[in-house]
Amino acid sequence: MAIDWTKLPSLTALRAFEAAAQTGSFSQAARSFNVTHAAVAQQVRALEEHLGLKLFERSARGVQLTAEGSELARTLVTGFALIAQGVEALQDKNRNRPLRVTTTAFFAESVIFPRITDFWKQHSDIEISFTPSDEPIDLVAQGMDIGIRAGRGPWPGLRCLDFVQSPTRALAAPSLVDDPGVDWSQVPWLIPDSSTWEREALSQSGIDARQIKTVDLGNPALEIRAGEEGMGLVLEAEIDVRAQLAAGSLKIAPIPIAHVSRFFIVTPPWTPRPPVAAFIAWLRALAPQLSATGD
Amino acid sequence: MAIDWTKLPSLTALRAFEAAAQTGSFSQAARSFNVTHAAVAQQVRALEEHLGLKLFERSARGVQLTAEGSELARTLVTGFALIAQGVEALQDKNRNRPLRVTTTAFFAESVIFPRITDFWKQHSDIEISFTPSDEPIDLVAQGMDIGIRAGRGPWPGLRCLDFVQSPTRALAAPSLVDDPGVDWSQVPWLIPDSSTWEREALSQSGIDARQIKTVDLGNPALEIRAGEEGMGLVLEAEIDVRAQLAAGSLKIAPIPIAHVSRFFIVTPPWTPRPPVAAFIAWLRALAPQLSATGD
DNA sequence: TTTCAGTTGAAAGGTGAGCTATCATCTATG
DNA sequence: CATAGATGATAGCTCACCTTTCAACTGAAA
Incomplete structure (x- = not known):
């Protein structure tokens, strides 16, 4: 018919x-x-x-x-x-429709939320909903406007802008870091079994991934909590754990990591509608400030 | 809005x-x-x-x-x-929609109608309506599919095909034509005052339009009737008065006319729908037959 | 009456939206 | 596991559609 x-x-x-x-x-x-x-x-x-x-x-x-x-x-x-x-x-x-943004929970907490009132000073009419996600969810399928992702871009079918970079750090509880007798090669790494970038970062830094102990806790929030409790080494972008560093609940371990976490602003392939463009502009204007304190 | x-x-x-x-x-x-x-x-x-x-x-x-x-x-x-x-x-x-054809009344009577059954033998499903008209009506405005027009084509905004030609004749009642003592210069021409082609045909034939008497009867049917009654000279395409010639009610007067009436098949500017095309094809196939007996 | 502003028609020529052609990838199905 | 039939991506072509330009006509204003 x-x-x-x-x-x-x-x-x-x-x-x-x-x-x-x-x-x-x-x-x-x-x-x-x-x-x-x-x-x-x-x-x-x-x-x-x-x-x-x-x-x-x-x-x-x-x-x-x-x-x-x-x-x-x-x-x-x-x-x-x-x-x-x-x-x-x-x-x-x-x-x-409100602006839909997805980031990792940490990034939202430590980078976006402290500064979001500044954005609303400029754009009081733009409603924003944040969806924390550690998985690289499919932006388009979820109807997201903006994603902030760590990793290596670009992703297929998505528009991808450089946002900020932050040195990757090996972190542990102060009790461990301040203990000069620790044998770091015996401390387990709290990293997922499946994720690849953590192991790549380690091998780039001269650490053989096959010779280390790892514990897979399933999600970054748990990894950090466990790290704070002294369960092992956490591998994170410094920018993501700035709150913990400031509070002293985590300290940078004396293990140099030759890796930089790159964060990207990821959007659907089409031209963003005005509120989306405004938020992206605000984010990018934020970038130098973030990098300055970051290193 | x-x-x-x-x-x-x-x-x-x-x-x-x-x-x-x-x-x-x-x-x-x-x-x-x-x-x-x-x-x-x-x-x-x-x-x-x-x-x-x-x-x-x-x-x-x-x-x-x-x-x-x-x-x-x-x-x-x-x-x-x-x-x-x-x-x-x-x-x-x-x-x-039925096929809408417009011609002069004479042409329809003496050319089309006698042969229309032949068309219906081939296309029994095509309904045709004839609209007799002596005026050059606007085909398109009247929703006509086909017009048969005498005169000189092409007309602006219309598609125009040569159909048949027929010599233009000066005709009169037998009583006049057979009378050797008639002074033709004194016999009035039964032609309209306003129409131009009749006067042009006459002047082409060496007859000064200003030196002749004319009677305007308003329409060709009356002109022919009046001619049959001996009221004067009629100027018509031979093909249009073939019936009268055959019946002997009109005869060709001894006044040579240096003019040929050209008939055209006129259609709207667009591609004709199938029934229209069929009728045009039939008409054009008819043309040689009409010309053969015409001269 | 003349001008003017606004309408339509006609035809030549330009250009970009929309298409084809082609290759790659993926997944049900036999 | 090979095949058929789906989608994605992209380079390049082409024609549908548009602009440009000129002419004719009309009604209102000057």
């Missing part, structure tokens, strides 16, 4: 006709599409030829529908109006 | 999306427009970018609408269906 478009005239022609019918003038119709009168006249002529019917009476003062013309116009007007209305409704809904 | 098309996505993209939504497959949608799957995929992607929304979940087995996608699809389906339906209704009406 699908429509057989091969036998129907071009939609451009139908739209031109509809506009001309409603305005009663080719010139005025042309203005509503930002084209010339000649373009509309050609489309209407083509439509008349396709149908084998005269749709307008022409005169020097404008055009007037024939009987057949007004019959056609009546259905086209409602059809196009329906379409336009449907699209506009979706656009409005989309425009007024 | 006209629609602002500048903010709406391209209709091509909307149509592609609608078809994909209904079929659940880019490839199948593509087939319904005779395009490739890539064309549809591009249009849908462009639409998604325009709206900043994901409309389909893609998989290797086809596509599935997202929530937003199905919302959009619902209004598009009805909108496009309305449009298609409106156009198709008009096309059907137009297709089944």
